[in-house]
Amino acid sequence: xxxxxxxxxxxxxxxxxxxxxxxxxxxxxxxxxxxxxxxxxxxxxxxxxxxxxxxxxxxxxxxxxxxxxxxxxxxxxxxxxxxxxxxxxxxxxxxxxxxxxxxxxxxxxxxxxxxxxxxxxxxxx
Numbered sequence: 001x002x003x004x005x006x007x008x009x010x011x012x013x014x015x016x017x018x019x020x021x022x023x024x025x026x027x028x029x030x031x032x033x034x035x036x037x038x039x040x041x042x043x044x045x046x047x048x049x050x051x052x053x054x055x056x057x058x059x060x061x062x063x064x065x066x067x068x069x070x071x072x073x074x075x076x077x078x079x080x081x082x083x084x085x086x087x088x089x090x091x092x093x094x095x096x097x098x099x100x101x102x103x104x105x106x107x108x109x110x111x112x113x114x115x116x117x118x119x120x121x122x123x124x125x
Contacts, residue, residue, distance in 0.1 A: 009048030013078035016092035038110035061091040074124040
């Protein structure tokens with residue numbers, strides 16, 4: 001069975017989102033790991049959009065760089081900037097010591113943000 005690049009990216013994004021949702025039941029709550037998986041899901045969702053539009057998918061983790069590419073094809077997607085700005089630092093900053101501490105509310109917001117990104121993606125395909 002031949003899977004499209006779009007579908008591959010969506011499946012990877014789904015895995016990250018599912019991982020984040022699964023971790024919500026853990027105690028103590030692994031806030032940083034949840035936020036990391038949400039950023040990863042957002043990144044892969046944007047890359048799925050680019051793949052669906054037959055655009056090059058860059059090796060970048062910067063959500064704002066990816067948004068610029070996505071918005072060049074679908075200007076309405078630019079409305080995601082504030083959401084992506086919230087998630088952007090979760091790719092690296094939360095994976096190392098001495099980062100800004102996060103709260104449970106940050107993890108819950110990150111999960112909501114991932115859903116909003118997916119909704120926008122599907123409505124702009």
